[in-house]
Amino acid sequence: MNIIKNLQWRYAVKKYSDEQVSEDKIDEIIEAINLTASSCGIQPYRLFVITNPEVRQRLGEGSFNAQIHASSHLLVFAGFNEITTDYITEYVEMMEQQRNLEKGGLKILEDTLIGYFSTHTPGQNVIWSDKQAYIGLGTALIAAAELKVDATPMEGFDPKLFDEVLGLSEKGLHASVILSLGYRDAENDYLASAPKARLPINEFSTKIN
Numbered sequence: 001m002n003i004i005k006n007l008q009w010r011y012a013v014k015k016y017s018d019e020q021v022s023e024d025k026i027d028e029i030i031e032a033i034n035l036t037a038s039s040c041g042i043q044p045y046r047l048f049v050i051t052n053p054e055v056r057q058r059l060g061e062g063s064f065n066a067q068i069h070a071s072s073h074l075l076v077f078a079g080f081n082e083i084t085t086d087y088i089t090e091y092v093e094m095m096e097q098q099r100n101l102e103k104g105g106l107k108i109l110e111d112t113l114i115g116y117f118s119t120h121t122p123g124q125n126v127i128w129s130d131k132q133a134y135i136g137l138g139t140a141l142i143a144a145a146e147l148k149v150d151a152t153p154m155e156g157f158d159p160k161l162f163d164e165v166l167g168l169s170e171k172g173l174h175a176s177v178i179l180s181l182g183y184r185d186a187e188n189d190y191l192a193s194a195p196k197a198r199l200p201i202n203e204f205s206t207k208i209n
């Protein structure tokens with residue numbers, strides 16, 4: 001099983017080489033994230049793909065994670081602050097078009113979603129959006145491993161600084177989690193040759209037949 005081999009190969013890289021990831025591979029990873037599942041299917045987060053060195057230098061200020069600036073690409077998963085009625089309506093309209101349905105063909109879904117989110121507080125929406133963003137993160141990790149691109153998921157960053165530098169609040173977004181992409185510097189990364197530390201499968205999972 002290639003996927004298991006590739007997941008054994010991957011680890012959260014601490015030190016990257018200067019090698020850049022091709023735009024083709026980056027685009028495949030972005031597409032994989034776009035294709036992943038989200039609750040209610042409304043993709044309540046956006047992805048920023050950052051290579052600009054000055055922007056990345058600023059984003060990394062005060063963080064212990066050098067990978068924020070010292071890697072090929074930085075992905076920022078930015079969750080929605082609110083789930084608005086307008087967003088739901090526009091998204092459902094897009095679904096109708098893509099599924100060749102007449103306008104209003106998914107009205108029941110639209111009304112259900114609007115009703116559901118009207119009971120959420122803004123705080124609940126932020127938590128819910130973050131959860132969906134993390135599903136994107138998981139998919140990105142698998143996609144990167146399949147392409148033999150190295151990656152580091154990170155929560156060690158300053159979300160306020162990210163909001164400020166990327167202007168996220170104006171866009172109704174906040175930084176949920178980030179991911180650097182690149183190629184490991186195997187000689188200088190102390191984790192590059194460390195065996196994986198994981199629970200035995202039988203302790204981790206239970207099959208109920």
Ligand SMILES: Cc1cc2nc3c(=O)[nH]c(=O)nc-3n(C[C@H](O)[C@H](O)[C@H](O)COP(=O)(O)O)c2cc1C
Binds near residue numbers: 011152156157177
């Ligand atoms: C949500 C999340 C946040 C993480 N934050 C950081 C981080 O800020 N810096 C870092 O070097 N690694 C971070 N990691 C990497 C984990 O420490 C790493 O995945 C874990 O130790 C398992 O090791 P492996 O991924 O190398 O197999 C994070 C991982 C996840 C999933």
